[in-house]
Every structure is written in structure tokens, then in C-alpha cells.
Amino acid sequence: MSVLSLATGTLLVALTWLVLDVLLPLRRNINVAKASGLKYVVVPWYGYNRLTTLLLSRTVLRFFNALLPAPGPTSWRRLISSNWPWKVHYAPFEVLGSDTFLTVAPGGMILNTADANVINQITSRGGDFPKPTHLYKSVDIYGKNVVSSEGLVWKRHRKLVAPSFSECNNHLVWKETLEQTQEMLKGWDSKSIVRRVGNDTKILSLNVISKAGLGRKMKWPSEVEDGVSKLGEGHRMSFSYSLHYLLTNVFYVMVLPKWILKLAPFSKWRKAYKAYYEWAAYMDEIFAEKEAEVGSSQSTSSTVDIIGQLVKGQEENASQPILSPPELLGNLFVLIFAGHETSASSIHFSLLLLAMHPDIQRTVQDSLAEILSSRLGDPSLWNYEHDLPKMLNSMLGAVLNEELRLIPPTITVPKMVNPASFAQTLVVDEREVQIPGGTMIRLCIPSVHQNPKFWPRSSVSNGDHSNKTSNGKASQEAQREDLASFRPDRWIASPSSPSSPGSTESLYTPPKGSYIPFSDGQRACLGRRFAQVEILACLAVILSQYSVELCPSIAPGEIEGEGETEGRRIAAVDDAWRVLRTDLTLVITVQLKGKGIPLRFVRREKCSGS
Numbered sequence: 369m370s371v372l373s374l375a376t377g378t379l380l381v382a383l384t385w386l387v388l389d390v391l392l393p394l395r396r397n398i399n400v401a402k403a404s405g406l407k408y409v410v411v412p413w414y415g416y417n418r419l420t421t422l423l424l425s426r427t428v429l430r431f432f433n434a435l436l437p438a439p440g441p442t443s444w445r446r447l448i449s450s451n452w453p454w455k456v457h458y459a460p461f462e463v464l465g466s467d468t469f470l471t472v473a474p475g476g477m478i479l480n481t482a483d484a485n486v487i488n489q490i491t492s493r494g495g496d497f498p499k500p501t502h503l504y505k506s507v508d509i510y511g512k513n514v515v516s517s518e519g520l521v522w523k524r525h526r527k528l529v530a531p532s533f534s535e536c537n538n539h540l541v542w543k544e545t546l547e548q549t550q551e552m553l554k555g556w557d558s559k560s561i562v563r564r565v566g567n568d569t570k571i572l573s574l575n576v577i578s579k580a581g582l583g584r585k586m587k588w589p590s591e592v593e594d595g596v597s598k599l600g601e602g603h604r605m606s607f608s609y610s611l612h613y614l615l616t617n618v619f620y621v622m623v624l625p626k627w628i629l630k631l632a633p634f635s636k637w638r639k640a641y642k643a644y645y646e647w648a649a650y651m652d653e654i655f656a657e658k659e660a661e662v663g664s665s666q667s668t669s670s671t672v673d674i675i676g677q678l679v680k681g682q683e684e685n686a687s688q689p690i691l692s693p694p695e696l697l698g699n700l701f702v703l704i705f706a707g708h709e710t711s712a713s714s715i716h717f718s719l720l721l722l723a724m725h726p727d728i729q730r731t732v733q734d735s736l737a738e739i740l741s742s743r744l745g746d747p748s749l750w751n752y753e754h755d756l757p758k759m760l761n762s763m764l765g766a767v768l769n770e771e772l773r774l775i776p777p778t779i780t781v782p783k784m785v786n787p788a789s790f791a792q793t794l795v796v797d798e799r800e801v802q803i804p805g806g807t808m809i810r811l812c813i814p815s816v817h818q819n820p821k822f823w824p825r826s827s828v829s830n831g832d833h834s835n836k837t838s839n840g841k842a843s844q845e846a847q848r849e850d851l852a853s854f855r856p857d858r859w860i861a862s863p864s865s866p867s868s869p870g871s872t873e874s875l876y877t878p879p880k881g882s883y884i885p886f887s888d889g890q891r892a893c894l895g896r897r898f899a900q901v902e903i904l905a906c907l908a909v910i911l912s913q914y915s916v917e918l919c920p921s922i923a924p925g926e927i928e929g930e931g932e933t934e935g936r937r938i939a940a941v942d943d944a945w946r947v948l949r950t951d952l953t954l955v956i957t958v959q960l961k962g963k964g965i966p967l968r969f970v971r972r973e974k975c976s977g978s
């Protein structure tokens with residue numbers, strides 16, 4: 369065969385592929401999008417095809433990005449990446465003039481929404497809009513679980529797992545967090561600057577979930593740092609180190625077959641396998657201990673932690689246990705996985721935002737002083753039933769709500785139109801729209817959290833705390849800026865009430881579907897209360913004893929005149945915003961990469977400026 373005929377043949381095959389696999393499916397999908405009446409943007413490949421996305425993002429996308437100016441909010445180069453809601457928030461919806469739009473590719477369509485009403489329909493009709501479980505396979509490293517299953521299987525998992533999140537367990541979370549935070553502070557007290565606050569909050573969160581979830585006390589922080597002391601009999605790694613190492617390197621365990629990890633030439637991979645294996649071995653022992661404890665104990669203390677409640681649930685169904693051993697382990701792993709980084713990052717970013725807003729921090733501290741009064745300095749006297757509800761409804765609760773609005777750890781909640789159905793009807797802008805079975809859906813959390821239709825402007829920027837704005841461009845710009853800013857006062861429902869500084873206020877309730885850091889509906893986060901208790905308790909201990917400050921990069925004396933301190937502070941705030949804008953990236957949850965932002969924790973009586 370000549371070279372020419374070979375080239376012609378190859379060209380014909382390529383053209384046939386282009387027509388049959390790309391152009392015709394794209395035309396068909398565009399027609400479906402048109403028929404729906406929704407706005408749509410054509411993109412060259414389907415974002416939920418992971419292999420195609422991985423290959424083409426690193427080649428085609430990089431090529432175009434290097435060649436062309438920065439993409440606008442509705443450019444295909446922007447919308448092709450799955451984390452665009454984090455990068456451009458509400459902007460694509462604003463430009464398209466619609467809170468729901470489709471991205472259309474040859475491989476399929478994705479419905480993107482920042483409309484609270486649409487989100488509400490989707491999360492409340494679980495059967496019509498199930499979770500696309502194929503996206504969650506990677507979390508099944510030990511076995512199927514409540515996060516990665518759907519339908520009847522999910523119901524079986526949820527039936528056993530949900531009762532573990534009891535008020536008794538929340539008590540334990542409260543108590544353990546108060547203790548662990550004080551231990552963490554001992555380490556911070558001796559440092560003039562804490563450089564990696566996020567690392568420490570991760571250890572704190574892991575220690576809390578280890579106790580409240582697995583009944584295992586982890587001491588701050590030496591147990592995690594030291595991999596070999598405290599070895600259990602017959603083990604080659606300590607319990608806490610194996611868990612810590614597994615979570616830090618979980619990516620490899622999720623994507624690579626276990627035999628490759630075990631035999632890999634890289635020590636990091638082999639160690640990840642060892643941690644994976646060792647943690648499971650420890651958990652077998654813990655299960656056995658717990659079974660004996662639950663079986664012999666009349667008291668409820670053995671079932672306060674999550675594992676105790678799970679074992680009890682299984683024993684109550686002894687004739688036909690609800691979950692198999694791999695499923696039990698799978699659930700415990702996934703609870704730790706889902707719960708530790710999310711809470712840790714909320715604590716970290718709340719501290720950072722408070723350091724950037726000392727006025728808000730002082731309001732929080734005043735509010736804590738009002739709630740705790742003479743007990744402020746002694747967390748051992750704090751009371752879960754009495755103090756936590758007040759904290760939740762105070763300026764501290766508002767800070768947490770606002771932090772989760774602005775930097776939600778999870779960026780999108782994926783759903784799909786039930787593939788077994790021909791289509792499902794959604795009411796979009798008061799019009800019925802048919803979405804074909806199998807269409808993927810993206811609930812865009814940062815976008816709906818900054819959708820001006822659902823959020824009142826804060827009293828700081830508005831004065832009257834209403835969401836009525838005049839029509840001008842300047843007003844729209846102010847609203848956009850307001851929603852992109854950290855303004856916890858937007859949550860204080862009645863700022864004019866006499867009970868300043870807000871400790872007994874009830875907080876603003878956003879319209880259903882507009883505030884979804886924990887998702888919503890039957891698949892909403894099981895650990896919501898767990899996380900709230902942990903985050904509030906930790907922040908309360910820190911802020912009752914310390915003030916958190918940024919570390920100005922401008923040296924004293926560089927700015928002349930009376931306003932030097934304020935000038936250095938403002939420059940530090942600008943630096944911090946710049947780092948937040950550029951270095952916040954998505955690594956499973958939203959994380960601060962690079963050097964991070966160092967913080968200073970100053971004992972309250974020594975605070976600068978207070």
C-alpha cells in the first residue's frame with residue numbers, strides 16, 4: 369500500500385469519526401438544548417468524561433489558554449473545567465441572563481443551576497434526580513457506603529449510619545473539641561507566628577473525629593507526627609499515623625489498583641498501601657473490642673461514638689445484619705474522609721477572615737463574653753445544652769454561616785436526571801422544561817451563594833438591610849462586591865434589636881435552595897450538626913483567649929506618619945485577599961495551596977489595638 373493511500377485512508381477514518389462521533393451527536397444535543405428553551409453554551413468535550421477531560425485539558429485547553437487572552441465567564445475555556453463555579457461564581461449566569469443554563473458537548477449535556485427554586489425541586493425529588501454514583505466510585509476504597517450509593521442500597525446504608533449522629537454524639541464532639549483546641553493552643557502559644565494554621569486544624573479535626581467517630585483518643589499532635597511509637601501488637605505503623613498517612617495520600621489509594629501500590633518502586637506509594645492495610649487491620653480489632661463492649665454493657669456509654677452506634681445497630685438486626693464487614697469499614701472511612709477536611713478548612717478560613725476583619729472579630733468576642741460571662745476563660749465550665757444554641761444564633765454562628773457561603777468546602781453537588789426515565793420536568797422561571805433522562809446536573813454552590821436574587825445586602829454596605837436596589841449599574845456593582853465580601857452581619861436578622869451585640873439574635877434564614885454548603889433534601893450532609901458543633905466550639909475556645917491577627921509584610925517604619933499601624937494592617941489585608949484569590953484551589957475540597965497565610969495569635973490582654 370502506498371503512503372498516499374495510507375494517508376487517504378487515515379484521513380477518511382478520522383473524518384468518519386469526526387462526523388459520527390463528534391458533529392452528529394453535537395448537532396443532536398444542540399437540538400435538544402434548543403427544544404428545552406434554556407440558554408446554552410457549546411463546549412468541545414463533555415466535562416464528566418474524566419479521561420477525555422484529563423487529556424484535553426492538558427493539551428488543547430492549555431494551548432488555547434496560552435494563545436488567547438484570559439477567558440470570559442461564558443467562554444468554553446472557562447466552562448469546560450468542573451471547578452468554574454469556584455472561579456467565576458455567579459458571573460456566567462449574569463452574563464447569560466439566566467440562573468439555569470446548559471453546557472452542550474458531543475458527549476452529552478450538563479444542566480448548571482444557581483436558581484434556588486430549581487435546586488429545591490432537584491434536591492427534594494431524589495428519585496427523579498438521583499446522585500450519579502459512578503462519580504463516587506473512588507471513595508469505595510474499603511467498601512460501598514452511604515456517600516457512594518443510591519436507591520435501595522443507599523437507604524440500607526443510611527438506615528444504619530444516620531442514628532449514629534445523635535445528640536449524645538454531638539456532646540462528645542463538643543467535649544473533645546474543647547479539649548483538643550486547648551492542646552492545639554499550647555503549641556501556638558509558644559510561636560510568635562503560626563505559619564500553617566490549616567495543617568493544625570486538619571490534625572485537630574482528625575483527632576476529634578477519631579474520638580467521636582471511632583472511640584479512639586488521639587493526643588495532640590505527637591501521635592500523628594511519630595509513625596512507629598505506640599505500635600499495636602503485630603502492626604508496622606501506629607493507628608493514628610496510618611490514618612493520617614492514608615488521608616494525606618488518599619488520592620493514590622483511590623486511583624491506583626492496590627497491587628500496583630503494594631509493589632510500586634516509589635516508597636510513598638508503598639507506604640500509602642501500608643497505611644491503607646494497617647488502618648483496616650486496626651479497625652478490625654476496634655470492631656471486635658466494640659462488639660464485646662456493646663454486648664456486655666448495659667450503659668449507653670459504649671454507643672456514644674459512631675462506631676458503637678453502628679455495632680449496636682448491626683446487633684439489633686443480628687439475624688440479617690444491615691451491612692457487610694467491608695461496608696461497615698467503608699462507611700467509617702467515608703465519614704472520616706467527608707468530615708475531617710471540610711470542618712478543618714472551615715475553621716482555618718474563619719480564623720483567616722476574622723484576622724482580616726478585626727472589627728468583626730471584636731463583635732464575636734463581645735458576643736462570646738456575653739454568652740459565657742464569668743466562665744469565658746475556662747472551657748471546662750462550658751455547657752453544650754446551654755451555650756451551643758446561643759453560639760449558633762450569635763455573631764459567631766453568623767461568621768460560620770458567612771464563611772461557608774463565601775468559601776464552601778464543596779463546590780458542586782452533582783445530580784442527574786433519572787436515566788431510567790425518558791425525561792423529567794423542571795419548572796424554570798415559571799415555565800415547564802423537559803430535561804432528557806441521563807442529563808447530568810451541577811448544583812453550583814458558590815454561584816447560588818452569590819446570586820443577588822436570594823441574598824439581602826449586609827447592613828454595612830446597605831444601611832437598611834434590604835435587598836431592594838435601584839436599577840443603576842453602580843448599584844449592581846455594589847451588590848456584586850457585597851456578595852463577594854465577608855459580611856457576617858447579613859445573617860443577623862434583626863440588627864436593631866436591643867440585645868447587642870447579637871448573642872441572642874436569631875439568624876437570617878435564606879430562601880430554600882439558596883444556601884446549600886451541606887447540600888439539601890434527603891441526601892443532605894449527615895454530619896452537619898457534628899461539623900457545626902466542632903467548628904463553633906473550636907473558634908469559641910480560640911477567640912475567648914486569643915485575638916488572631918495577620919502578619920504585615922511591611923516592616924515597621926516603612927510607612928511614615930501617624931497612620932503607620934493602620935497602613936501596615938490595610939496592606940496585610942490586601943495581601944491576604946490577593947493570596948485568597950490566587951491560591952485557593954480545589955483539591956477534593958477548597959484548600960489554600962502554596963505558602964499559605966501566616967497568622968499571629970495574641971493573648972487577649974496583650975492584643976495590639978485592643
Ligand code: HEM
Nearest residue numbers: 514515706707710711778885886887891893894895898899
Ligand atoms: C463544614 C463541614 C461540612 C460540609 C460543608 C459538608 C458538606 C457536604 C455536602 C455538600 C454533602 C453532599 C455531597 C454530595 O451529595 O455529593 C455532604 C454529604 C455528606 N456528609 Fe458532609 N459536610 C461537612 C461535614 C461533615 C462531617 C463532619 C461528616 C461526618 C462526620 C459528614 C458526613 C457526610 C455524609 C455521610 C454525607 C453523605 C450523606 C448521604 O448521601 O446520605 N460531613 N456533606
